[in-house]
Amino acid sequence: MTDLLFRADAYLRAADARVLAHTPEGGIVPDRSLFYATGGGQPGDSGHLIWDGGTIAVATAVKTPDGGVALVPLEPAPLPPVGATVRQVLDWDRRYRHMRVHTALHLLSVVVPLPVTGGQIAADKGRLDFDMPDPPEDTQGWTDALNALIERDLAVTESWITDAELAANPGLVKTLSVAPPVGQGRVRLIRIGAGADQIDLQPCGGTHVARTAEIGRVSIGKIEKKGRQNRRVTLLLDD
Numbered sequence: 087m088t089d090l091l092f093r094a095d096a097y098l099r100a101a102d103a104r105v106l107a108h109t110p111e112g113g114i115v116p117d118r119s120l121f122y123a124t125g126g127g128q129p130g131d132s133g134h135l136i137w138d139g140g141t142i143a144v145a146t147a148v149k150t151p152d153g154g155v156a157l158v159p160l161e162p163a164p165l166p167p168v169g170a171t172v173r174q175v176l177d178w179d180r181r182y183r184h185m186r187v188h189t190a191l192h193l194l195s196v197v198v199p200l201p202v203t204g205g206q207i208a209a210d211k212g213r214l215d216f217d218m219p220d221p222p223e224d225t226q227g228w229t230d231a232l233n234a235l236i237e238r239d240l241a242v243t244e245s246w247i248t249d250a251e252l253a254a255n256p257g258l259v260k261t262l263s264v265a266p267p268v269g270q271g272r273v274r275l276i277r278i279g280a281g282a283d284q285i286d287l288q289p290c291g292g293t294h295v296a297r298t299a300e301i302g303r304v305s306i307g308k309i310e311k312k313g314r315q316n317r318r319v320t321l322l323l324d325d
């Protein structure tokens with residue numbers, strides 16, 4: 087199983103790793119991954135690898151069936167050999183925008199307190215699908231409320247609970263379509279705010295900024311009807 091470096095430090099931009107294997111599809115499996123693997127609506131990270139004798143661009147990262155991470159080359163090229171030490175370098179600007187969008191979507195789930203039926207993250211925008219039978223009346227109010235929460239500069243922290251504790255507290259799970267990862271004995275929670283200022287707590291395996299002010303200003307974009315009761319709300323980074 088790959089050690090997930092991004093889980094311990096989402097701000098880490100470069101790190102060494104050893105190549106454990108190559109996948110049949112041409113992916114590179116490191117023993118430690120700086121690259122977030124596609125999952126939970128968040129795209130896999132991109133960047134490049136450097137080793138003694140070569141370099142290769144990484145288009146994305148994906149999960150392997152045994153719990154590892156495979157780095158997918160941007161185009162066919164010689165791979166670093168198994169056992170080689172490689173320097174992993176993130177496309178940091180892209181990752182950081184994913185972190186900002188992802189954290190902003192947590193805030194959107196606070197401003198729109200309805201069950202979430204889906205979500206997706208990109209570098210300039212994100213969206214959540216809500217169980218929302220009727221169209222909203224005041225999207226500008228949502229934008230104002232989001233930016234007010236962002237400006238509070240609340241801390242974004244993590245903690246862990248057991249699978250059994252999550253099962254005993256089903257209200258922590260906001261998503262109807264994607265269940266939090268269980269089966270490994272514990273589940274990661276992302277908390278926004280603390281004590282009397284806590285505004286959100288939910289299971290999540292993605293990457294986030296450390297404080298809400300890092301998100302910057304956002305706005306609500308399109309709202310689309312998706313099915314009988316679902317509506318898709320798009321959130322935009324204003325820069």
